[in-house]
Amino acid sequence: LDMVDGKVDMAGIEGRLTPDTKMVLIQRSRGYSMRNPLSIDDIEAICAEVHRIKPDCVCFVDNCYGEFVDTREPVQVGADIMAGSLIKNPGGGIALTGGYICGKDELVELASYRMTSPGMGDELGASLANNRMIFQGLFMAPHVVAQAIKGAVFAAGLFSKLGYKTLPLPTDVRGDIIQAVQLDTPENLIAFCGGIQKYSPVDSFAAPEPWDMPGYEDQIIMAAGTFVQGASIELSADGPMRAPYNVYMQGGVTFEHAVIGIMGAAQAIEDIDR
Known part of the structure; x- marks a missing residue:
């Protein structure tokens, strides 16, 4: 959905959602563009509008570069699930690799099954002996x-x-x-x-x-x-x-x-x- 005058086209959201739409991707940061990044208030408004139009639609936020910039995170204002990189903000410059997914339990579980296999989920996967660095980086x-x-x-x-x-x-x-x-x-x-x-x-x-x-x-x-x-x-x-x-x-x-x-x-x- 193209932005209008650097702002989210809230009026255009309804026209883009169809009965088959399962998920809306919300990118918090700007990529290689000269637009403002989305604020937490922007994300809250988008999620509210999407859920108003289609309550079962999943709002997924690419939260890269945005973690800890505000006092709230997207899943606190209506996003169903979000993800980001541990070699960006939440790794604190200490984590060597990795990423995170958080949000509603059932969606995180589905994502973990996609990453590994059904029934195994987040019980299986490489930590690469980096757990201390991940937790210290988050701290x-x-x-x-x-x-x-x-x-x-x-x-x-x-x-x-x-x-x-x-x-x-x-x-x-x-x-x-x-x-x-x-x-x-x-x-x-x-x-x-x-x-x-x-x-x-x-x-x-x-x-x-x-x-x-x-x-x-x-x-x-x-x-x-x-x-x-x-x-x-x-x-x-x-x-x-x-x-x-x-x-x-x-x-x-x-x-x-x-x-x-x-x-x-x-x-x-x-x-x-x-």
Whole structure:
């Protein structure tokens, strides 16, 4: 369902539901778009409207990047089931892999049967000896997410002062940890990612380059010098090589590191013409 003026088209929901519709997918974060992420209030309104029209329809929320940003989670406001990644917010920068599914008992049970086999469900599956890291990461996650949000607000403030369009703005209420900046040129996008990479704890010597990533229409550039491969709760940035050359920055397990990386990204752009 397309958004209207950056908002959910609530009036259009009824026209999209049919008697055969079993599930509605609600994506909390924005992907590679310049829309606001869905707030908890948005998700509550969507779930209420879907259940009003079709009470037996399952509302499923892709909660990636949104955990612990608000004081409530989607399953507390009407979502039937939600899922996310442990190398994002709820892993706290400690969990090495994995994901979570939570919500109504019967739906979680069905999901567990799909993952393994009927009758076995969540009694079977690899924990990879990572249980301590998963639980410790979950314990640390609210604090780590707060650090990431502080870094995102700092990035919005700095790049707004440098004349770039940012979303969200520094004073906006946030629905996820992602900060988007419209950088206007491919050189700026490459420089931004290079600056983040330069001040990363791992592979700081590497220079990110755009490449043809499977599943994407455009070349993608990514900066992620992270301890856990692909862990976007650690400071990272990426974006598609297409106008207007938006970069999407997220993470930072400490505010101090986020500040250093963000200033490094700004300096890399400033150095282009020197």
